[in-house]
Amino acid sequence: LAKTTQPISMDSYEGQEVNITCSHNNIATNDYITWYQQFPSQGPRFIIQGYKTKVTNEVASLFIPADRKSSTLSLPRVSLSDTAVYYCLVGGISSGSARQLTFGSGTQLTVLP
Amino acid sequence: GAVVSQHPSRVICKSGTSVKIECRSLDFQATTMFWYRQFPKQSLMLMATSNEGSKATYEQGVEKDKFLINHASLTLSTLTVTSAHPEDSSFYICSAPPGLAAGGTQYFGPGTRLTVL
Numbered sequence: 001l002a003k004t005t006q007p008i009s010m011d012s013y014e015g016q017e018v019n020i021t022c023s024h025n026n027i028a029t030n031d032y033i034t035w036y037q038q039f040p041s042q043g044p045r046f047i048i049q050g051y052k053t054k055v056t057n058e059v060a061s062l063f064i065p066a067d068r069k070s071s072t073l074s075l076p077r078v079s080l081s082d083t084a085v086y087y088c089l090v091g092g093i094s095s096g097s098a099r100q101l102t103f104g105s106g107t108q109l110t111v112l113p
Numbered sequence: 114g115a116v117v118s119q120h121p122s123r124v125i126c127k128s129g130t131s132v133k134i135e136c137r138s139l140d141f142q143a144t145t146m147f148w149y150r151q152f153p154k155q156s157l158m159l160m161a162t163s164n165e166g167s168k169a170t171y172e173q174g175v176e177k178d179k180f181l182i183n184h185a186s187l188t189l190s191t192l193t194v195t196s197a198h199p200e201d202s203s204f205y206i207c208s209a210p211p212g213l214a215a216g217g218t219q220y221f222g223p224g225t226r227l228t229v230l
Contacts, residue, residue: 032216043117043206043221044157051216087156092217099217100147101208103157 004088004104011110018075020107022088025069031090033064033071038085038106047086048073075109083111115141115211119222126197127230134192134225136207142187143209147219148180151204163190163207197229 005023012018024033032051036044048055050062050071061074075082085106091099116139126132136146144165149157161182162170169182179201181193190209194201204226208219 032218034216034218036221041204041224041226043119043208043224046218046220049216049218091219100159100162101219102159103149105156 003102004090006086006088006104006107008105009108009110011112012078013112014079015077018078018082018109018111020073020075020086020088020109021070022073022104023070024088024090027068027090028092030092032092033062033068034089034091034101035060035062035071035073036087036089038087044087078109078111080111080113082109084109115139115209115220117207117209117220117222119205119207119225121225122223123226123228125228125230128198129196131193131195132197132227134194134205134207134227136190136192136209136222138188138209138211138220141209141211143190143211144187146184146190146207146209148182148190148192149206149208151206151224157206160192165190194227197227199229202227202229 034049035047037047038044048060048062052064055062063072085108087106089101091101118137120135146163148160151157160175163182163184165184171177184190204224206224208221210219
């Protein structure tokens with residue numbers, strides 16, 4: 001199982017762009033990179049997923065370099081409600097089933113007024 | 114996105130009793146579901162993989178006789194904490210992948226807060 005490493009915590013101010021980088025040096029060829037957001041006492045919520053290059057949706061962008069050994073989640077113009085723990089995970093499908101995910105420590109993002 | 118529900122959302126029980134937690138995929142079928150446990154200020158830890166129609170696979174250190182998993186249908190997996198003790202108090206979360214999309218995306222339930230007195 002590929003291990004991920006993220007900063008333990010980050011602070012930002014409302015309206016700023018936040019970039020959270022995750023390293024996954026042992027990512028496998030068929031692994032995808034997925035980011036989740038978790039609020040206290042709630043289950044993780046899917047944010048974005050990508051395999052390579054750049055992916056953008058309505059809430060975030062995901063940048064993946066050519067070697068895929070890292071990825072960066074970009075949150076544009078954060079608000080107080082974006083204060084949460086963000087997890088980067090790698091995984092995919094093998095033997096016809098979704099592979100189990102291994103959660104790292106995650107990044108506690110605190111958005112300040 | 115796909116929806117996964119859990120019931121109950123919170124439960125308080127006395128030490129020695131058993132508690133059942135349900136995990137349902139509401140708008141898709143899931144042959145595999147995963148159960149996690151999360152202690153305060155910690156990350157999620159995978160407990161077991163639930164497989165429809167076959168035995169669950171438990172992670173090292175998780176007692177299979179204490180945490181009984183039944184994946185009775187393609188939309189329902191249950192976790193029963195038997196003879197619960199205060200140290201079993203935790204936040205239990207399930208997840209399920211909708212189909213076999215290449216990314217293996219999983220969607221998580223809202224979690225169940227178990228408090229054992």
